[in-house]
Amino acid sequence: MSEPDLPTFDDIRAAQARIVGHVHRTPVLTSRLLNQHAGVHIAFKAENLQRAGAFKARGATNAVLSLDTATAAAGVATHSSGNHGAALALAAADRDIAAHIVMPSNAPDVKKAAVAAYGAHIIECEPTLEAREATLVEVVARTGAHVVHPYDDARVIAGQGTVGLEILEQVAEVDVVVVPVGGGGLLGGVALAVKTLRPEVEVVAIEPAGADDAFRSFGLGRRVLQSAPNTIADGLLTSLGVRNFALIQQYVDTIITVDDATIVEAMRLQWTRLKTVVEPSGAVTFAGLLEYPERFRGRRVAAVISGGNLDIDKLPW
Amino acid sequence: MSEPDLPTFDDIRAAQARIVGHVHRTPVLTSRLLNQHAGVHIAFKAENLQRAGAFKARGATNAVLSLDTATAAAGVATHSSGNHGAALALAAADRDIAAHIVMPSNAPDVKKAAVAAYGAHIIECEPTLEAREATLVEVVARTGAHVVHPYDDARVIAGQGTVGLEILEQVAEVDVVVVPVGGGGLLGGVALAVKTLRPEVEVVAIEPAGADDAFRSFGLGRRVLQSAPNTIADGLLTSLGVRNFALIQQYVDTIITVDDATIVEAMRLQWTRLKTVVEPSGAVTFAGLLEYPERFRGRRVAAVISGGNLDIDKLPW
Numbered sequence: 001m002s003e004p005d006l007p008t009f010d011d012i013r014a015a016q017a018r019i020v021g022h023v024h025r026t027p028v029l030t031s032r033l034l035n036q037h038a039g040v041h042i043a044f045k046a047e048n049l050q051r052a053g054a055f056k057a058r059g060a061t062n063a064v065l066s067l068d069t070a071t072a073a074a075g076v077a078t079h080s081s082g083n084h085g086a087a088l089a090l091a092a093a094d095r096d097i098a099a100h101i102v103m104p105s106n107a108p109d110v111k112k113a114a115v116a117a118y119g120a121h122i123i124e125c126e127p128t129l130e131a132r133e134a135t136l137v138e139v140v141a142r143t144g145a146h147v148v149h150p151y152d153d154a155r156v157i158a159g160q161g162t163v164g165l166e167i168l169e170q171v172a173e174v175d176v177v178v179v180p181v182g183g184g185g186l187l188g189g190v191a192l193a194v195k196t197l198r199p200e201v202e203v204v205a206i207e208p209a210g211a212d213d214a215f216r217s218f219g220l221g222r223r224v225l226q227s228a229p230n231t232i233a234d235g236l237l238t239s240l241g242v243r244n245f246a247l248i249q250q251y252v253d254t255i256i257t258v259d260d261a262t263i264v265e266a267m268r269l270q271w272t273r274l275k276t277v278v279e280p281s282g283a284v285t286f287a288g289l290l291e292y293p294e295r296f297r298g299r300r301v302a303a304v305i306s307g308g309n310l311d312i313d314k315l316p317w
Numbered sequence: 318m319s320e321p322d323l324p325t326f327d328d329i330r331a332a333q334a335r336i337v338g339h340v341h342r343t344p345v346l347t348s349r350l351l352n353q354h355a356g357v358h359i360a361f362k363a364e365n366l367q368r369a370g371a372f373k374a375r376g377a378t379n380a381v382l383s384l385d386t387a388t389a390a391a392g393v394a395t396h397s398s399g400n401h402g403a404a405l406a407l408a409a410a411d412r413d414i415a416a417h418i419v420m421p422s423n424a425p426d427v428k429k430a431a432v433a434a435y436g437a438h439i440i441e442c443e444p445t446l447e448a449r450e451a452t453l454v455e456v457v458a459r460t461g462a463h464v465v466h467p468y469d470d471a472r473v474i475a476g477q478g479t480v481g482l483e484i485l486e487q488v489a490e491v492d493v494v495v496v497p498v499g500g501g502g503l504l505g506g507v508a509l510a511v512k513t514l515r516p517e518v519e520v521v522a523i524e525p526a527g528a529d530d531a532f533r534s535f536g537l538g539r540r541v542l543q544s545a546p547n548t549i550a551d552g553l554l555t556s557l558g559v560r561n562f563a564l565i566q567q568y569v570d571t572i573i574t575v576d577d578a579t580i581v582e583a584m585r586l587q588w589t590r591l592k593t594v595v596e597p598s599g600a601v602t603f604a605g606l607l608e609y610p611e612r613f614r615g616r617r618v619a620a621v622i623s624g625g626n627l628d629i630d631k632l633p634w
Contacts, residue, residue, distance in 0.1 A: 027344065033434070048592045110589075117350070268629065272427075275365045275594040275625035308592035312585065317630060 004243050007154040009196040012161035012189060015062040019159060022061045022094055026050050028170045028302075031273050038289045040296045043171045044274065045163060048282055048308025052114065054235075055163055055186055055306050056087035056150070062159030063148045064091040072097050077145035079125075079132040081107040082235055083307055084150035089120035100145050102135045104128075110311050151185030152241025161189025167302045168197055176296065178285045178303040181205040181214045181255065182236035184244025186306060191251035202253045206288035208233040209257040214240050218248065218255045232260045232316055235281030235307060256295075262287040264316050270305070279310040321560050324471040326513040329478035329506060332379040336476060339378045339411055343367050345487045345619075348590050355606045357613045360488045361591065362480060365599055365625025369431065371552075372480055372503055372623050373404035373467070379476030380465045381408040389414050394462035396442075396449040398424040399552055400624055401467035406437035417462050419452045421445075427628050468502030469558025478506025484619045485514055492616040495602045497623050498522040498531045498572065499553035501561025507621070508568035519570045523605035525550040526574040531557050535565065535572045549577045549633055552598030552624060573612075579604040581633050587622070596627040 029044040047055040064076060075098030078088050085101040092099035099120035103112060104127035115122055125135040140147060149156065163186065167177060177194050181187040191203045207214050210231030217223045217240055226239040240248070248255075263280050266287035270278045285303040289296050346361040364372040381393060392415030395405050402418040409416035416437035420429060421444035432439055442452040457464060466473065480503065484494060494511050498504040508520045524531050527548030534540045534557055543556040557565070565572075580597050583604035587595045602620040606613050 053592060271594050271629055275370060277588050277592040277594060312588055312632075313634060315629075315632070 004246070005154050006243055006246055007158040007161065007189070007192065009192060011154065011158035012165060012193050015058070015155070015158040016162045016165055018065050019058055019061045019162065022065070023051050023057045024049065025166060029274050029276060033273050034269060037269065038286070039293050040289055040298070041300050042286070042289065043174070043302045044286075045167050045302060045304045046276060047163060048276060048278055048305050052083065052086045052090045053307055053309040054083040054087065055160055055304070056083040057090055058162050059153075059156035059159035059185055060084065060087035060091040060148060061094065063153060063155040064088070064095050064097070066155050067146060071146050074144040074146060075099060076148050077136060077139050077143065078102070078148050078150065079136045080150060082111060083309055086111065086114040086118065088148055089115045089118035092120065093118045098143070098145065100139045100143055102132055102139060104132060108311055110309070114309070149241070151183030151238070152243050154243060157185050157189045157243060157247065159189070160186040161193040163304060164190035164193030168194065171302045173300050174201055174302045175299040176202045176204055176301045178204050178206060178288060178301055180236060180281055180284045180304065180306050181207045181248075182211070182281065183238045184214065184240045184248055186304065187252065188244040188247035190304070192247055195251045203251060204288070205248070205252055205255040206284045207255055207257050208236055208263065208284060209259050211237050212257050214248065215255045215257050217245060218252070221249070232263055233281040233284055235279065236284065256288050256292060258284055258287040258291050262291045266290055268317060276305070277308045278305050279307050280316070282306045282308060321563070322471050323560055323563055324475040324478070324506070324509065326509060328471065328475035329482060329510050332375070332472070332475040333479045333482055335382050336375060336378045336479065339382070339408070340368050340374045341366065342483060346591050346593060350590050351586060354586065355603070356610050357606055357615070358617050359603070359606065360491070360619045361603075362484050362619060362621045363593060364480060365593060365595055365622050369400065369403045369407045370624055370626040371400040371404065372477055372621070373400040374407055375479050376470075376473035376476035376502055377401065377404035377465060378408040378411065380470060380472040381405070381412050381414070383472050384463060388463050391461040391463060392416060393465050394453060394456050394460065395419070395465050395467065396453045397467060399428055400626055403428065403431040403435065405465055406432045406435035409437065410435045415460070415462065417456045417460055419449055419456060421449060425628050427626070431626070466558070468500030468555070469560050471560060474502050474506045474560060474564065476506070477503040478510040480621060481507035481510030485511065488619045490617050491518060491619045493519040493521055493613065493618045495521050495523060495605060495618055495620040497553060497598055497601045497621065498524045498565075499528070499598065500555045501531065501557045501565055503621065503623060504569065505561040505564035509564055512568040520568060521605070522565070522569055522572040523601045524572055524574050525553055525580065525601060526576050528554050529574050531565065532572045532574050534562060535569070538566070549580055550598040550601055552596065553601065573605050573609060575601055575604040575608050579608045583607055585634060593622070594625045595622050596624050597633070599623045599625060
């Protein structure tokens with residue numbers, strides 16, 4: 001088996017140049033009250049304010065803009081129950097090409113509405129991984145569309161890595177960068193960017209205890225798959241990708257797990273104090289700071305808020 | 318009866334210089350999706366991201382920093398069930414003087430907690446205007462504290478007017494400035510600032526239909542008091558102040574009322590699309606744009622989001 005193609009630091013720089021003007025340079029948010037509460041100085045990189053409401057717009061846009069004209073003409077496709085589907089739909093709309101998004105029948109209405117709002121074709125299927133993959137194969141056979149994987153893709157990882165470049169540009173002094181991990185697209189890209197430019201900055205990943213395959217894989221030194229995840233952080237249910245695990249082994253210092261109760265507490269504090277709408281998966285980084293204060297005390301932390309898409313009629317309190 | 322002292326434009330400029338570094342220069346938020354939804358180009362001035370979660374920090378800080386040393390030494394006092402109490406507590410803490418906040422016994426716990434977090438003395442009383450005023454008189458007699466009214470005060474109005482200066486500095490092209498109105502501190506100050514610098518810019522006030530004393534006063538040409546207000550916008554229940562009405566008559570172009578249902582719709586859209594936590598009173602400006610689209614279509618609007626303090630356990634949906 002040949003090695004998968006990994007993104008390089010130069011790919012992240014190239015992605016930054018490619019996606020500028022298509023995605024937001026998101027702001028960094030701070031709160032004296034939250035700093036006091038956590039005993040840490042925190043710069044929140046607010047990717048919940050990204051287009052389509054999550055960092056996923058970066059990777060999807062980089063992938064779509066990387067396609068040659070002939071490939072792009074046939075459109076793009078993926079299966080997704082969440083933010084990647086909306087991000088790919090947005091990126092395709094920006095390039096004026098078709099997007100085919102396979103969505104499980106139990107995907108939340110708000111997610112379907114977001115994908116539909118960007119003009120993508122939605123293909124519903126049974127809510128199993130097998131059905132999603134089989135339906136995607138069918139769609140590709142029918143349309144010739146190019147598949148963009150949500151995280152195990154060098155172009156996607158490079159796009160997400162631009163979050164790391166922006167953190168180092170926007171936050172003058174930083175000791176630790178804290179990133180959520182699900183499939184590892186954001187974590188792999190950010191770790192590669194940060195460690196290349198500033199090897200002395202620690203990169204810490206936070207994962208829900210109920211979906212801790214990255215934590216276990218990192219500890220065992222081999223990739224183990226997630227089975228039966230159980231966490232409120234619905235964006236972090238997936239297993240690590242192959243490329244993502246390779247980057248994480250090389251560039252990440254530690255992976256820490258947090259309980260769902262802390263994730264909900266973190267969300268509430270970010271809503272009420274930062275006044276910003278954070279989804280559960282986006283709150284895991286702040287949850288890590290709350291659950292392990294002694295680990296971070298007195299250090300200057302940059303923590304990524306990965307997204308803000310959720311059903312506000314079904315809040316966890 | 319002598320005329321009350323009205324703030325001048327120079328007072329707003331002086332307030333801006335006085336409060337810089339003590340309060341935030343809040344960002345302007347935009348959303349292509351909300352622009353499409355409302356058919357208008359909107360720059361949201363995000364005072365929900367202000368210190369203590371509302372524009373009130375500006376006026377309270379200007380008032381507290383305007384006091385001479387001897388007066389300040391005795392502390393400040395007010396009665397408030399809402400954002401002004403927290404703002405005055407914050408301003409007093411910043412100057413390291415005492416704050417005495419009279420609060421009705423039915424004030425929400427989150428509001429009491431916010432005031433307490435800034436180290437102010439809370440004096441509870443019966444939830445009637447008479448009890449609040451009588452208790453405040455008592456507190457002042459006992460402590461010698463200086464009373465800072467929430468809106469009918471030239472220093473407070475001048476402080477709130479700095480929102481208008483910042484809008485003209487931050488939003489390159491603007492045809493209309495849209496402001497919520499309750500007591501009229503924010504509206505009076507912003508209208509004075511905007512009309513002095515840019516008389517051609519329209520200033521439109523939005524008021525909940527269930528607390529429409531400003532709308533009626535403006536139409537009648539004389540100040541009528543609010544009785545039995547009934548609206549979800551709990552920051553806009555009060556009657557217009559004397560100074561505020563004088564400024565509004567001179568500088569405001571129109572007052573428009575909106576229904577509570579539209580306020581809730583506006584809040585939901587701001588939460589889900591802007592990803593920003595807006596309280597009902599803060600959403601009335603966007604509600605005005607949604608309820609009267611033909612009034613604003615094609616124009617460049619700056620709309621103030623006045624605050625983001627609410628109990629997230631009691632959401633109106």
